[in-house]
Amino acid sequence: MKAIIRFFSSVKLAIVLLIILAAASILGTLIPQGRGLEEYAARYGQMAGLFVKLQLTGLYHSVWYLAVLGLFALNILVCTLIRLGPKWRRSTRPDLGFEAKGVGAMKIRDKVRRAGAAAEGLPEIRRAFAAARYKVRTETRDGRTSLLARKRIWGIFGSDIVHLGLLVIIAGGILSGLTGSRENLSLKEGQTVAVPGAGFDLRLDKFSTEYYPDGSVKDWKSALTVLEAGRPVVERTIEVNHPLQHKGYRFYQSSYGWDWDNPAVLIEVRKKSDPAYLRTVKLRIGERAPLGDGEGTTVGVARFLPDFVLGDGNAPETRSLQPNNPAALVEGFVKEERVFSGWIFANFPDMDQMHKAKDSDLAFTLKSFDAGQFSVVEAAKDKGVALIWLGCILMMAGFGLAFYWPTWEVRAVVEDVQNKTDVTLGGLASKSREAFQAEFEILAASLRRSK
Amino acid sequence: MTEATLFTIVFGLYILSAFFYLGFAFTKKAGAARIASVLAWIGLALHTAALIVRTVESGHAPFTNMYESLSFLSWASVLAFVLVDRKFRIPKIGPYLMLVVVGLVALASSPLMPKDATPLVPALQSYWLWLHVSVTLLGEAFFAVAFITSIMYLAAKTPEKKAEMDSVSYRCVAVGFPLFTLGGLVFGMVWAYKAWGTYWSWDPKEVWSLITWFVFALYLHTRIVMGWKGKRSAIIALLGFLAALFTYFGVNYLLAGLHSYA
Numbered sequence: 001m002k003a004i005i006r007f008f009s010s011v012k013l014a015i016v017l018l019i020i021l022a023a024a025s026i027l028g029t030l031i032p033q034g035r036g037l038e039e040y041a042a043r044y045g046q047m048a049g050l051f052v053k054l055q056l057t058g059l060y061h062s063v064w065y066l067a068v069l070g071l072f073a074l075n076i077l078v079c080t081l082i083r084l085g086p087k088w089r090r091s092t093r094p095d096l097g098f099e100a101k102g103v104g105a106m107k108i109r110d111k112v113r114r115a116g117a118a119a120e121g122l123p124e125i126r127r128a129f130a131a132a133r134y135k136v137r138t139e140t141r142d143g144r145t146s147l148l149a150r151k152r153i154w155g156i157f158g159s160d161i162v163h164l165g166l167l168v169i170i171a172g173g174i175l176s177g178l179t180g181s182r183e184n185l186s187l188k189e190g191q192t193v194a195v196p197g198a199g200f201d202l203r204l205d206k207f208s209t210e211y212y213p214d215g216s217v218k219d220w221k222s223a224l225t226v227l228e229a230g231r232p233v234v235e236r237t238i239e240v241n242h243p244l245q246h247k248g249y250r251f252y253q254s255s256y257g258w259d260w261d262n263p264a265v266l267i268e269v270r271k272k273s274d275p276a277y278l279r280t281v282k283l284r285i286g287e288r289a290p291l292g293d294g295e296g297t298t299v300g301v302a303r304f305l306p307d308f309v310l311g312d313g314n315a316p317e318t319r320s321l322q323p324n325n326p327a328a329l330v331e332g333f334v335k336e337e338r339v340f341s342g343w344i345f346a347n348f349p350d351m352d353q354m355h356k357a358k359d360s361d362l363a364f365t366l367k368s369f370d371a372g373q374f375s376v377v378e379a380a381k382d383k384g385v386a387l388i389w390l391g392c393i394l395m396m397a398g399f400g401l402a403f404y405w406p407t408w409e410v411r412a413v414v415e416d417v418q419n420k421t422d423v424t425l426g427g428l429a430s431k432s433r434e435a436f437q438a439e440f441e442i443l444a445a446s447l448r449r450s451k
Numbered sequence: 452m453t454e455a456t457l458f459t460i461v462f463g464l465y466i467l468s469a470f471f472y473l474g475f476a477f478t479k480k481a482g483a484a485r486i487a488s489v490l491a492w493i494g495l496a497l498h499t500a501a502l503i504v505r506t507v508e509s510g511h512a513p514f515t516n517m518y519e520s521l522s523f524l525s526w527a528s529v530l531a532f533v534l535v536d537r538k539f540r541i542p543k544i545g546p547y548l549m550l551v552v553v554g555l556v557a558l559a560s561s562p563l564m565p566k567d568a569t570p571l572v573p574a575l576q577s578y579w580l581w582l583h584v585s586v587t588l589l590g591e592a593f594f595a596v597a598f599i600t601s602i603m604y605l606a607a608k609t610p611e612k613k614a615e616m617d618s619v620s621y622r623c624v625a626v627g628f629p630l631f632t633l634g635g636l637v638f639g640m641v642w643a644y645k646a647w648g649t650y651w652s653w654d655p656k657e658v659w660s661l662i663t664w665f666v667f668a669l670y671l672h673t674r675i676v677m678g679w680k681g682k683r684s685a686i687i688a689l690l691g692f693l694a695a696l697f698t699y700f701g702v703n704y705l706l707a708g709l710h711s712y713a
Contacts, residue, residue, distance in 0.1 A: 176650075242645075
């Protein structure tokens with residue numbers, strides 16, 4: 001047991017673990033994380049299997065990375081606990097030294113001879129330290145007084161508070177990993193969905209996109225209503241950076257998309273031989289509308305693709321769900337006989353090469369389409385977050401104490417020497433030694449000056 | 452005056468400052484260092500004005516693309532330097548630091564960096580943009596000063612100069628490390644939680660800032676607990692700055708991730 005504690009209390013272990021963590025983390029940024037098997041096979045060939053087996057493809061959640069983090073946490077815990085006891089004793093029940101020799105051997109030291117007896121001069125010596133904001137303790141034994149003056153004693157706990165903060169952050173991370181959940185909810189306007197496991201529902205009232213004058217996206221907004229047992233309890237509009245919080249869940253504007261299954265397509269029809277002829281028809285997939293062109297033609301939309309591309313074997317398909325290259329397959333019928341068909345493109349109005357069964361005089365333009373958008377709202381639950389923030393505050397407070405709240409300590413032995421008083425002074429600073437040295441000299445000089 | 456004009460003048464002032472600092476390094480004349488320092492201060496003041504003009508014109512924080520963030524980083528580096536010089540009277544780091552600054556400003560001015568102020572994408576519309584980026588870059592600027600003093604430590608011949616460089620390096624890390632932790636990691640986590648729904652995503656930029664943090668934690672532990680001072684300390688500080696530089700710059704160009712803005 002002792003050996004285990006000694007092992008985990010070593011700073012050398014901390015250094016080795018820091019190096020391992022840094023190296024492993026670098027490795028994780030060189031190998032793309034969480035991709036599909038095919039991608040790894042294409043990238044690394046034969047090695048792909050080994051990488052997956054060693055969990056290098058999900059490195060930050062791998063058993064071994066988490067084990068190193070666990071060892072690191074244990075190391076911090078043991079190191080901090082072992083140092084805390086002596087530090088606490090030092091701050092609450094410090095030893096007062098009575099040997100002038102010991103004090104006089106400190107790195108920063110001085111010796112002052114004062115007029116008068118020690119017992120008479122002592123209150124003044126105490127006042128000199130108190131005036132410089134030191135907390136003073138004295139103890140007199142056999143005519144010899146030992147004095148301990150300290151300021152900013154909390155500074156010695158700075159590193160411990162940083163370490164405590166880190167442990168709280170790690171605990172928060174574990175709690176997040178065990179209890180956290182994130183789920184994407186796709187909602188059309190007016191749609192209500194049950195939030196999984198939450199016992200309440202969420203309704204999307206309105207989804208909107210705002211644009212800058214130059215056409216780029218300014219914001220996405222979803223007007224949401226939280227429903228409990230069918231009754232609205234909260235109404236709020238969320239946007240990126242402004243989630244809605246309700247009963248431990250947070251709802252984020254995460255993404256959006258279009259419902260491409262059944263868009264309404266607006267088509268303009270012209271006649272090459274007759275400039276006066278102009279028709280606009282609005283059609284859903286499968287619907288037909290008469291054109292009134294005198295030949296009894298009806299037109300329909302057979303397919304709609306938001307991002308048209310010719311795939312394998314020149315078959316039309318969509319590259320993405322973004323409307324990058326919207327295209328509609330238009331068909332014309334005369335008495336149930338298909339007389340022409342062809343793709344028309346919103347971005348390329350001149351490209352309407354119709355496959356004609358018979359010569360047609362008609363030209364089609366895809367003017368617009370209305371697909372109805374849905375909003376993707378992420379429902380997130382994470383009980384570890386409060387611990388993370390607490391840990392961060394502790395860590396930053398600890399940094400403040402460790403770097404900028406230096407503990408300074410002056411020890412003195414005051415004794416009578418032939419009707420005069422000898423004061424042997426020694427000083428110790430945890431940080432900012434130059435500044436302390438200067439203050440120490442001023443203190444010694446003030447003791448010398450006073451009668 | 453427009454931001455572009457101001458920035459050009461600032462560029463000139465920094466070059467002149469570097470020039471006078473180099474003169475000081477060769478001639479050891481204190482007058483040259485004084486002129487260089489005054490030039491750096493004037494440059495800093497005008498650079499501050501340029502950043503304010505940029506903010507007013509674009510309507511958002513002046514670090515949303517690579518040009519802006521390079522400009523801000525060079526501003527922060529000059530600020531860190533003049534503060535360190537004021538405190539420790541150490542003009543001999545001037546020539547090297549101002550050369551690094553001139554390099555950063557030259558990079559920002561190069562045609563590779565689009566200078567147009569573009570409207571903010573939705574994810575960046577938050578006051579955390581100010582807190583996260585400015586504090587992080589200020590921390591990194593202090594790492595840059597520590598980097599220079601560490602190199603000068605390694606190159607120094609006399610023990611006095613070595614002791615001075617070692618001490619200034621440590622003091623810079625003592626400022627840079629808490630700033631980097633606060634701005635990069637703490638504010639970054641808070642903002643990520645508000646914008647992305649999770650405070651940590653193991654995104655490459657996050658991981659690299661954690662790596663940078665590990666390296667400086669290593670620096671402090673080897674130094675304070677194990678008493679490594681001098682050469683080994685200088686090398687770790689140097690590695691730490693390189694990690695910070697990669698976090699800032701390399702991740703954007705070499706690794707893909709959530710932090711694709713700048």
